[in-house]
Amino acid sequence: MSKISQNSTPGVNGRSVIHTQAHASGLQQVPQLVPAGPGGGGKAVPPSKQSKKSSPMDRNSDEYRQRRERNNMAVKKSRLKSKQKAQDTLQRVNQLKEENERLEAKIKLLTKELSVLKDLFLEHAHNLADNVQPSSTENTTNSDNAEQ
Amino acid sequence: MSKISQNSTPGVNGRSVIHTQAHASGLQQVPQLVPAGPGGGGKAVPPSKQSKKSSPMDRNSDEYRQRRERNNMAVKKSRLKSKQKAQDTLQRVNQLKEENERLEAKIKLLTKELSVLKDLFLEHAHNLADNVQPSSTENTTNSDNAEQ
DNA sequence: ACACATTGCGCAATGC
């Protein structure tokens, strides 16, 4: 399933995306294209409000580019980590399932052992009862266990 | 290696992003903005090569936009599902952990019970060996059962 | 050919 892709070019400084703002609230109007030409100044903030601090953050600036690249790395890292964790969790499930089975088996064994011993015990009691005197305390010495 | 498309198109009014293509590879190129009004002359594909089948798929076309929107929905859905699954898995872990503890407790109990019974038997054996008859010191013949 | 599903990736907002 799925493969990966070739990565971004290392040394190449690839300005690529324009991505007009449209984030945050999902919807957005104002097409607002930022010419952002190579030498073009990023001074194209819409008249609505050029808030955002006080600088539209030129998408050309080296600093911007650097920040982006760094963030991209961080994102990649974070996602990798996340994926790893998910996988670990999945593994943990299997592990627990296995252990569960083990325990269940052990319980079964112990239960059986117990049952045998109890039976022996009962038998013995009966013998005693038959041999010795039929006292009045040995009659309903029954204790059956019914586990689920 | 590397290459593929590269075009740009305006984000146009209702739409949101511009995204000057740069996927798959570290391409770049000037943002090539095109006014691209609603019906605007979007034809902005650079002369480099409009390979890709035979249609650069205008980012303005309604069809393109429709496809995008649909895909966005699908993506959202898929991610939600994925997240849900992850959460379920996490829950499963807790569930299993709980059950594990339960089982472990049960084992402890059974083990103890077994031990008691065994001791009882041992005592008996001793009595027999010593030839001691069951005088009237039977008091530990008590059976306590406390299972759940 | 076609529609939806997945997935890698970059951007931007936000958390810390």
Next chain:
DNA sequence: GGCATTGCGCAATGTG
């Protein structure tokens, strides 16, 4: 100011 997370859209690819 900086990395970490997260929602989101795009495009490539997978699947039926």
